[in-house]
Amino acid sequence: MNQPIGVIDSGVGGLTVAKEIMRQLPNENICYLGDTLRCPYGPRDPEQVRKFTMDMTQFLLTHNIKLLVIACNTATAAALHYIRDNVDIPVVGVIQPGARAAIKATKNSQVGVIGTEGTIKSDAYTNALSLLNHQVAVKSLACPKFAPLVESSEYKGSVAKKVVAQSLRPFKNSGIDTFVLGCTHYPLLQPIIENVLGPRVKVINPGLETASEVSMLLDYFTLRNVSDEPQQHRFFTTGSPKIFGGIASDWLGLPQMVVEFAKIGQERK
Known part of the structure; x- marks a missing residue:
């Protein structure tokens, strides 16, 4: 075939x-x-x-x-x-596979999810994660500035670093140990995201x-x-x-x- x-x-x-x-x-x-x-x-x-x-x-x-x-x-x-x-x-x-990967990775059932406004409003990841483990705690955040950074080919520069750092502030000291990139644009920003979150947080690329x-x-x-x-x-x-x-x-x-x-x-x- x-x-x-x-x-x-x-x-x-x-x-x-x-x-x-x-x-x-x-x-x-x-x-x-x-x-x-x-x-x-x-x-x-x-x-x-x-x-x-x-x-x-x-x-x-x-x-x-x-x-x-x-x-x-x-x-x-x-x-x-x-x-x-x-x-x-x-x-x-891509949502169900991403949720499965997050459940496999988390040690404390504290999972962060970022995505577009539409994805976050739909609660699709929260629902998918909860179906796999009803004890999981999910902290979700829309990051509408991330995809335009990628589409405009600015995902490697200083602007991207600043936008990512500012956007991810709500996850600082949140207790999450696993973090889902809930938009397929976001893996192009993954090195910056991992740097902001630190080595203790496992970043999941649903791809x-x-x-x-x-x-x-x-x-x-x-x-x-x-x-x-x-x-x-x-x-x-x-x-x-x-x-x-x-x-x-x-x-x-x-x-x-x-x-x-x-x-x-x-x-x-």
Whole structure:
């Protein structure tokens, strides 16, 4: 089954998940779509997020994907069940895998979660964590400035360090020992986040566990790529291919990657 695995996100953040899939599953092809034109999704109404997520899904279905990864926490919270009910391929989100990884890691059942406004308002992580361990205490915080830092390629500089340090002040002396990056943009800020939180806090990137779940589903549905043909990854964006490509090539280590423009949906605002 050399059909690609589809990966969708509101922008470049889902590349953190795609990178982990590529690392864990090197024989698989990836077809990625980032909706950078309509990013960020966090402040949007859940119904609008569902529509945008379906727009992206329908686009990738035309590229014959065999499995879909919703590599966006906001879209997972708002649209995962809706998408699963409306497509005929396996669909994976990032929240449940991230919650499982946090429960495995925590020693004192004190977990911190950061995400977009939409993800935090949905209580998706709190609910997922509580289902796995009803004694877990969750401290959640929306960090709406983080994704724009990544989308504007400012995630390595002094501005990012200042914004992260200020934003994470509520977690100082909070007692948490595990910290979930509840937005796929945030792993690009992970070195700064880890520096602010200190070595005693385990930072969870849900992309690692998501890739493991993808691997399991490929086996369960007999979808693994057993072809000897070289991998052919494709990357699409609804915004600027040049800007997207600059961030993507840096993060994925693919200096000569080609990014294609995608026009999706009817609502362009």
